[in-house]
Amino acid sequence: MRKRSVFAMIAASTLTLAACSGNNAPPPSSSPSASASSEATATPSSDTGGGEKPEMTMLMQYGLFDPNADPVSKAIEEATGYKTKYEMLPAENADEKLNLMVANKQNFDIMKLGSAQFYKLATAGALEPLDELIEQHGPNIKAALKEDSWKSATIDGKIYAIPETGSGISVGEELVVRQDWMDELGLQHPTNPDELYEVLKAIKEAKGIVPLTGTKDSIYGDIATAFGVINEWTDIDGTLVHKAELPQMKDFLTYMNKLYSEGLLDSEMPINTSAKAIEKFASGNAAMYKLAWWSASSAEAALVKNFPEAKIGIIPYLKNKDGQASVGVNLATTWFIAVPKVSKLKEDAIKLIDAKLEKETFKKLAIGEEGVHHEFKEEKYYPILPKFNDDLTNASVYMTGVDEHNYPTYWQARVRKDPVLQSYYEAFQANAANTNIVVDPMSVAPPIDAVSKNKQKLTKLLDDQVLMYIAGSENIADYDTFLARWMSEGGADAIKEANEWYKSTK
Amino acid sequence: MKSETASPPGTTPATPIKRGFFAKLAADIRRDWDLYALLIPGLSLLLLFKYAPMYGITIAFKDFNIFDGYAASPWVGWKHFAKLFSAPDFLHVFENTVIISFLKIGILFPLPIIIALMLNELRLMLFKRVVQTVIYLPHFLSWVIVSGLFIDLLSSNGGLVNKALSSLGMEPISFFLDNSVFRGVLITSAGWKETGWSTIVYLAAFATIDPGLYEAAKIDGAGRMRQLWHITLPGIAPIILLMFILRLGNILEAGTEQILVMYNPTVYKVADVIGTYVYRMGIGNQDYSFTTAVGVFESIIAFTLVIAGNALSRKYLQRGIW
């Protein structure tokens, strides 16, 4: 009798353990994805004259806040009448988690995807073609987007997402220098790589420091541009050429390696984070680095705290051999707003997106109400603090497409929340406007299989190798051997297919 | 270890003289039924959470597409293994893995044992407890933070170590960028982070040693070294052996998480291990079949080593995990 009760106890405890899993077990959706598109029309629509709108589920990218408690989510519900439940991808391993959720048919009505994620899901057949739905329920969507934008979300003639282009063209980084030292040494801003070399040498001799610092994440830009390595892709006589195969790449690397080996470029560049680069600049251990305008206020504050007399000078974009300065920009779509096939509320999904893109609604969701969140003076939007930050800090994470005609203007309100930030932002843009702005020709390309598939791997392969050449751990004379390997790892296919598309647009 | 032949007396009353295998089995089960019952919770969790998903290993032999599912993905045999072994960097990366792993076992396995023995010799209880608590702190820092600390400490631009070197008139060393010292950085930082934590298991083992043995040894006039050598060390030998055999199972895991955070292209030559290589080559691709094949390869080697380690240990030391 006693024995039995002990056994019963153990058995019961196992059962409880197993039973914990009992609640909330939605059986995996059994609807085969192949027939999902026909289901779309069969799903009951809630479009019966202002009746109860269904609760929507949206998957968004990571942001450091609680998406269901943020004021923006309430504002969206008030403006559209749709209650939405938000889920975020994790900050790390986002692609992995997305694959798992999609493969297991986890239910979402709207997904905000990065370009690689979008391409993978679209080609795997997990996304609903949206042409008809937008035609029927998306007048505001059509009004908000420019005709060209749709290309990036069109695969084999069908639209699989609403492309979100973001805040428009702007440049983020530019070389800055300790102006107080430049003045002290009587140096002029360098205008090309040769002059830069002389300036760095003069600073090194006078101050006994390694003058130029940089980070592993920011190799290209100012200096590379002066050598002709401007964008990832370049049009040379009607043919697309990847930067890896540009002959100028070797010149750029040789130059950087010279700076590195002569102690003009921080030897710790391959391990520097952006915080580390700022630290070196702000503590007087470096005289020059590539500043991103969004970190300008904290960097300047830290520098002035250490050296009250210090000043930051912005070096105009360097010129190439022909005296021409260039800035590369990429217009590629940042986010793709898709509706997965498993959604049972596809029409409502498009209606919700459409409602959010209605002109006034969009403005309200982006920069709030005039007089409360922002004010309008001299043709510019200025935020009213702290209300703007309290209510709208995370607004962009919720966006599902933007009013492309107005958003770049609205968005600048974010920059104007801090005068230092604003001054750097505006100075960078003004400097860029004086140069030859080169748009990456692949910006407007539709998703191309061989390009999208290996993009991240090829970028990593190239960036790693470039760092090795700069740091001198590989010899630039062997560049062609590396290039051959890069080509065989998928580079050649990417170039071939990119050009097939490029020729077809001519 | 205890003898396996004789079952304890008195547990199986009224034993028949001749028994078949099944009769014996039934008798043993009847005798120890409550022991088997104790296994039920652990065994069911094991079967449910570890064995039920085991079919996932088959994707190493398939071209798995996560969106098509298991059944729809075609079988491809050893293709992914062939891809691994024929990768141009495989031999090189494998060599790095084994070297780093051996260095870690050779240096970092004995370290916690030595530290635990030294801690055991501290006589002041309060000091001992404070030290124990303090040296296990780094275990709670993530690799990103530990890496940042070591970068600062070893920086050639104002780092403490290089300041000391230059005051001795030596050239500064770029520890994180120099192929000849980077493995040393990996091992030192791993040792700093985990040694204190690893002592705990040995500290607990000291409790099993009968204090009477020390008293007897003192009466015999044995010094502390002899006590350590003849009582303490044999007392914790079983746990050392267990830890060592289990450590063998990690031989191809040279510290992927640590290296991913700490390395950079200039030291790929000496620090690129199987885990980091597969990570880099798989960026943005999610080649589940290939990564699973690599995992299976590592597991088979690990399993072989654990089995062999256990067999050798049974043969020469008369004890093992099973």
Next chain:
Amino acid sequence: MKQTVSEKLFNVFNCTFFVLLGLTTLLPFINLIAKSFSSESAVISGKVNLLPIGFQTGTYLYVLQNDMFLNALKTSVILAIVGTAVGLFVTTLTAYPLSRIQLRGRKWILLLFIFTMLFSGGLIPTYLLMQALGLINELPVLFLPAAINVFNMLIIKNYFEELPDGLEESAKLDGASNVRILFSIVLPLSLPVLATIALFFAVAFWNDYFTAMIYITDQELKPLQLFLKELLVASSGEFLKDNVDAALNTTPQSIQAASILLATLPILFVYPFLQKYFVKGVLVGSVKG
């Protein structure tokens, strides 16, 4: 008791060694504390070493008023307590039979357990299983699969095997069942190893962010280490590279430091509390008596 000269020398060396070792492990924490109380400008320029510069406490107010942090703290504490209790219970129950030599099939059952340390089915089938069990976004997913920990089980089993045989023999002669021997004789003698394994479980549950990252999207259920991980990742250059809007809202380094400290402190108190069970000689009385 007299000490020889060499023993005295050894003692001096030993104490000095541990003071130095302790300093190397303690200083980084002091540096974090100093950063968390310093002004952001001082932290950014790398000036803060062991003492705060521009003393402030706003960082702590900020973190402690953050609902996400408080939620995560709650989840982590519950997880550590429940997970450790369940884990210790299941693992001990498993270890005991497997430490009994006479148990038939012992070797094969052990192999069955050890096999899972080296082979696993991988993330995808496990995710499918969790979904089928309805465990996605449920607290048990964070501790149930980890409750049977083979490594911990082997350590307990090893300890049980070291216990003197005599105790159980006499109990068996008195007619005590195996279960009774476990609970009334073996476990009371096993406090050192149980304390160790409790610590291992608690620390493992506390430090685990990966499980939550895969199975938990519900903000209310995210544990502290996932919160911390996301805070640090969201401030890293790689994450901010193409994300201007996120870059405009990065978390200041002083707040990062305060978050790291607040996320680590609670678990640090577990060890000193458990240390009292690591006493030598727990077996003395019982063996002789």
